[in-house]
Amino acid sequence: MNGFFSKMPRLPFHIVKRENCPLWMKCCFYLAAIVIALLAGALVLWAIDVDPWDYYYQMFTMGAVGNKRAYKIYMNYIKEFLPLALTSVALSLAFKMKFWNIGGEGQFIMGAVSAAFVAFKLGPVAPAWVTLIVMCITAMVIAGIYGLIAGILKVRFGTNETLMTLMLNYIALYFLTFIGETKADWNFFLQEKSARPVFESFKDIVIFPSIPLGEKFELNVCFILTLMVGAIIFVYLKYTKQGYEISVVGDSPNTAHYAGMKVNRIVLRTVFLSASLVGLAAAFKVGSSGVLSTSITDDVGWTGIIVAWLAQLNTGMIFIVSALICVLQFGSVNAASEFARVDSSFANMLQGLILFLVLAADFFIRFRIARTKKGE
Amino acid sequence: MDKLGVITAFIHSIVAINIPLLYGTVGEIVVEKSGSLNLGVEGTMAVGAIFGYICGCLANSLGVGILAAFLTGALCGLLFALLTVTLQANQNITGLTLTTFGLGIYFFVGNSLKGPDWPTLNNAVNVKNGFADLSIPLLSKIPVIGKGLFSHNILVYLGIIIAVALWWYLKHTTLGLKLRSVGENPAAADSVGINVKLMKYVHICLGSGIMGLGGYYMALLMSGSFNSACWINGYGWIAVALVIFANWNPSLAIAGTFVFGFFNTLRVSGSSLAKAFPALLGWLDKIPVQLYQALPFIITAIVLVVTSIRNKRGSSGLPAALGTNYYREDR
Numbered sequence: 001m002n003g004f005f006s007k008m009p010r011l012p013f014h015i016v017k018r019e020n021c022p023l024w025m026k027c028c029f030y031l032a033a034i035v036i037a038l039l040a041g042a043l044v045l046w047a048i049d050v051d052p053w054d055y056y057y058q059m060f061t062m063g064a065v066g067n068k069r070a071y072k073i074y075m076n077y078i079k080e081f082l083p084l085a086l087t088s089v090a091l092s093l094a095f096k097m098k099f100w101n102i103g104g105e106g107q108f109i110m111g112a113v114s115a116a117f118v119a120f121k122l123g124p125v126a127p128a129w130v131t132l133i134v135m136c137i138t139a140m141v142i143a144g145i146y147g148l149i150a151g152i153l154k155v156r157f158g159t160n161e162t163l164m165t166l167m168l169n170y171i172a173l174y175f176l177t178f179i180g181e182t183k184a185d186w187n188f189f190l191q192e193k194s195a196r197p198v199f200e201s202f203k204d205i206v207i208f209p210s211i212p213l214g215e216k217f218e219l220n221v222c223f224i225l226t227l228m229v230g231a232i233i234f235v236y237l238k239y240t241k242q243g244y245e246i247s248v249v250g251d252s253p254n255t256a257h258y259a260g261m262k263v264n265r266i267v268l269r270t271v272f273l274s275a276s277l278v279g280l281a282a283a284f285k286v287g288s289s290g291v292l293s294t295s296i297t298d299d300v301g302w303t304g305i306i307v308a309w310l311a312q313l314n315t316g317m318i319f320i321v322s323a324l325i326c327v328l329q330f331g332s333v334n335a336a337s338e339f340a341r342v343d344s345s346f347a348n349m350l351q352g353l354i355l356f357l358v359l360a361a362d363f364f365i366r367f368r369i370a371r372t373k374k375g376e
Numbered sequence: 377m378d379k380l381g382v383i384t385a386f387i388h389s390i391v392a393i394n395i396p397l398l399y400g401t402v403g404e405i406v407v408e409k410s411g412s413l414n415l416g417v418e419g420t421m422a423v424g425a426i427f428g429y430i431c432g433c434l435a436n437s438l439g440v441g442i443l444a445a446f447l448t449g450a451l452c453g454l455l456f457a458l459l460t461v462t463l464q465a466n467q468n469i470t471g472l473t474l475t476t477f478g479l480g481i482y483f484f485v486g487n488s489l490k491g492p493d494w495p496t497l498n499n500a501v502n503v504k505n506g507f508a509d510l511s512i513p514l515l516s517k518i519p520v521i522g523k524g525l526f527s528h529n530i531l532v533y534l535g536i537i538i539a540v541a542l543w544w545y546l547k548h549t550t551l552g553l554k555l556r557s558v559g560e561n562p563a564a565a566d567s568v569g570i571n572v573k574l575m576k577y578v579h580i581c582l583g584s585g586i587m588g589l590g591g592y593y594m595a596l597l598m599s600g601s602f603n604s605a606c607w608i609n610g611y612g613w614i615a616v617a618l619v620i621f622a623n624w625n626p627s628l629a630i631a632g633t634f635v636f637g638f639f640n641t642l643r644v645s646g647s648s649l650a651k652a653f654p655a656l657l658g659w660l661d662k663i664p665v666q667l668y669q670a671l672p673f674i675i676t677a678i679v680l681v682v683t684s685i686r687n688k689r690g691s692s693g694l695p696a697a698l699g700t701n702y703y704r705e706d707r
Contacts (some may be wrong), residue, residue, distance in 0.1 A: 158684050171674055171677070177669075178664050306469065309466070309469045341488065343487035345483035349484055356459060359459050359473075360463050363465065
C-alpha cells in the first residue's frame with residue numbers, strides 16, 4: 001500500500017505554464033466550455049424524453065417571444081438581474097485582493113434588514129428622497145461593518161476569512177428568520193393584524209420610483225444607479241491609486257509591504273467597501289420591492305461569487321455574465337411551467353456544469369500540454 | 377411519558393438526529409488533511425442522499441444503498457479532485473459550484489421521480505428493517521442512558537467506527553503521516569517521494585464518499601419523504617464548521633457532533649423537556665428556535681477565532697497548505 005503512493009509513473013507529456021494566451025484562443029476555449037455544457041444538458045433532457053431544442057428555445061427566450069405580456073417578463077427579469085450584478089461587482093473587489101469574502105449572503109441580509117428598519121422608522125416622518133438616501137447609507141454602513149468583522153479578525157489574528165464569513169452568513173440568516181417568525185409587540189417588521197407572522201410591506205410609506213418608458217414598460221431608478229455604481233467601480237479599480245493598491249496586495253502582500261503600502265489598512269478599507277456595496281444592493285432590492293422576506297437574498301451571495309469568478313473579476317464582464325446567468329435561472333423557472341417533466345433545478349445543474357467546464361477551460365488557458373523529451 | 381423516559385428519548389435523539397454531522401465532518405477532515413478545502417459538503421451529501429436512497433429502495437437492500445451513496449459521493453470528490461488537483465482550479469469556487477451542482481442534481485432527480493413512482497420505505501422492507509435500532513447487549517440495560525446511547529441503528533455504529541478508525545489512521549499509521557505531510561507542505565512531501573497528486577485524489581474521494589454516507593443516513597432519517605426542503609438542509613455547512621471545532625481530529629469530531637447535536641436536539645425536543653420539568657427547564661420554551669439554529673455557527677465563529685490565535689503559537693490541527701493548490705513547477 002505504501003509503495004502504491006510513492007510510485008512515480010513517467011508520463012509521455014507534462015504541463016507547462018503558458019506565457020500569454022491570445023484573446024481569440026481564450027474566447028474559443030470558453031465558448032467550447034459553454035457549448036459542451038449545453039450539449040451535456042441536452043443529453044439529460046433527451047434522456048427524459050424532452051426535446052432539448054424546444055426546451056432551450058423556451059429557456060433562452062424566457063417565454064417572451066410572441067407574448068403580449070413580454071414587458072412584464074422583462075421587468076421581472078431586471079428585478080432579478082440588478083441585485084446579482086451589483087453583489088457580484090461588490091464581491092469582486094474583495095476577490096481581487098484575494099480576500100475570500102463568501103459572506104455576501106449575510107451582508108446582504110444585514111443591509112436589507114437595516115434598510116427596512118429605516119423605511120419603517122424614518123419613512124413616515126421624512127420626505128421620501130431623504131428616507132431613500134438614509135436607507136442606502138445605513139444599509140451600506142451596517143453591511144460594511146458586518147463584513148469588517150471578518151476583515152479585522154483576518155488582519156489581527158490571521159483568522160481564515162472563508163470560514164469566518166461562512167459562519168456569519170448563517171448567523172445573519174437565522175437573525176432574519178427570527179425577525180420574520182417572531183410575533184411580538186416590539187416587532188414592527190411584521191403585520192400587526194395577521195395572526196401568522198407575515199412581513200409588513202412599506203410600499204405605501206416609501207419606495208424607489210420607477211420611470212415609465214413607453215406605454216407599459218417601467219424602469220426602476222435602481223437600474224440606472226446600479227449601472228452608475230458599476231461604472232464607478234470599473235474606473236476605481238482600473239484608474240485610481242486605491243484600485244492599484246488592491247491588485248498589488250492581491251498579487252503579493254509582501255511586495256505591497258516592501259513598496260511602503262499599509263497592507264492592513266488597504267485590506268480593511270477594501271473589505272468594508274466590498275461588504276457595503278453588497279449592502280447597497282440589498283437596499284436597492286428591498287427599497288424597490290417594499291417588503292422583506294426570509295428568502296430576500298435569492299442566493300445572490302452565492303451566485304454572485306460564481307458570477308464574479310466566471311467574469312474573471314472584470315467589472316464589465318460581470319454585468320454580461322450576470323445577465324446570462326439570470327437568463328438561465330429566470331428562463332428555467334419559466335420553462336418549467338411549459339415542460340412539466342423538467343424541474344427548474346435544471347438551471348442549477350446547468351450552471352454548475354458550465355462553471356466546471358469553464359474552470360477546466362481556464363486550465364488550458366493558463367497551461368499547455370507539452371511532450372516530454374527523452375532525458376528530461 | 378414518565379420524566380426519565382423524556383430524558384432517555386432526548387439522549388437518543390441527540391445521537392440519532394446528528395450522526396449525519398459526524399459523517400460529513402469526518403469526511404471533510406480527511407479531505408482537508410490532504411490540503412484541500414472542499415466547500416461542496418452540502419452538495420456531496422445531497423447527491424449521496426438521493427442516489428443512495430433510490431438505489432437502496434429499488435434494490436430493497438441497505439447495503440446497496442450504502443454502496444451507492446458512498447460511490448456517488450466519491451464521484452463528486454473525483455470531480456472536485458480532477459478540477460483542483462489536476463486542472464489547478466480554485467478550491468473555494470469549485471467547492472461552492474459543487475454545492476450548487478449537487479443540490480441541482482438532488483432536486484432534479486427527486487422532482488422527476490416524485491409522484492406515484494417514488495420509491496417508499498414501506499415497499500423496501502429490508503432497508504426499513506436494516507435501519508431499525510439494534511440494542512447492544514448489557515450496555516443498553518443501563519437505566520436512563522442505556523437505551524439512549526446504546527440502542528441505535530447500524531449506521532450510527534458504522535459512523536463511530538469510521539471516525540475512530542480514521543483517527544487511528546491519521547495519527548498512528550505511516551500512510552496517515554504521509555497524508556498529513558501532504559496537507560502541511562506538499563512540496564516537501566513531493567521531494568521525499570510521496571505521490572502528492574495520488575494521495576490527494578484518493579483521500580478527496582474517500583472523504584467525499586463518507587459525506588455521501590451521511591447524506592444517505594439523512595434520507596433514511598427523513599423516511600424518504602421528498603419535499604421542497606432538501607434533506608440535508610444545511611447539515612453540510614455545519615459539518616464544515618464542525619471540522620474547525622474538532623480541530624481536524626476525527627475522534628474529537630464525535631464529541632463535537634454531540635455538543636452541536638445537543639443544541640440541535642433542544643430545538644426539536646426542548647418543549648417536551650420543558651413540559652416534563654416545568655420548574656427546572658420551563659425557560660427552554662421561551663428561547664427562540666432560531667437561536668438554537670444559529671448556535672452551531674456562533675460557537676464555530678468563536679472557536680475559529682480562538683483557533684487562529686492559538687495557531688500563532690502553532691498548536692492547531694489546521695493543515696498549513698489548506699486551500700492552496702500544488703503545482704510542482706512553482707516549487
